[in-house]
Amino acid sequence: MEPLTNKEEKRVVYEVPDGDKPGLLASVFHMKCPNCRRGDMFINKSLFPLNHLLDMPKRCPVCGQKMELEPGFYYGTGYVSYGLSVGTTFIVAIIFGLTYGFDWRDYSIFYFLGIDIGLLILLQPYFMRLSRAIYLYLFVKYGKGARLSSQ
Numbered sequence: 001m002e003p004l005t006n007k008e009e010k011r012v013v014y015e016v017p018d019g020d021k022p023g024l025l026a027s028v029f030h031m032k033c034p035n036c037r038r039g040d041m042f043i044n045k046s047l048f049p050l051n052h053l054l055d056m057p058k059r060c061p062v063c064g065q066k067m068e069l070e071p072g073f074y075y076g077t078g079y080v081s082y083g084l085s086v087g088t089t090f091i092v093a094i095i096f097g098l099t100y101g102f103d104w105r106d107y108s109i110f111y112f113l114g115i116d117i118g119l120l121i122l123l124q125p126y127f128m129r130l131s132r133a134i135y136l137y138l139f140v141k142y143g144k145g146a147r148l149s150s151q
């Protein structure tokens, strides 16, 4: 069999199992493969141990979708996790403002900063994974698959 050319590779569509299409948001938050929304994007279900937090299979175990479209693909996730952190800070600010309340005459701003920074540190491992999931979903559409570089 002749090797596929780059042009042909771009048209490869990965097989998606029969059945209902899983929902987008649930699939992102459960970190399922964007092409089939069934295979897991990460090898360990748990976030621990943290040094294996970002271990991903080369390909989706269900449909074969590449998990890293090109070398260094996930460098851009820094922007996504920054966005997640900023969004979290806004939500914490709103909840804090509604419950405790901000007042310049007391230490409320410092309490808020302490809670927010603590929460962001705790959430960071989760955000690192979630931002990879969101990032891959930007490039790979359901049932269409995607490769950016030849392999």
Ligand SMILES: [Zn+2]
Pocket: 033, 034, 035, 036, 037, 038, 039, 060, 061, 062, 063, 064, 065
């Ligand atoms: Zn898949």
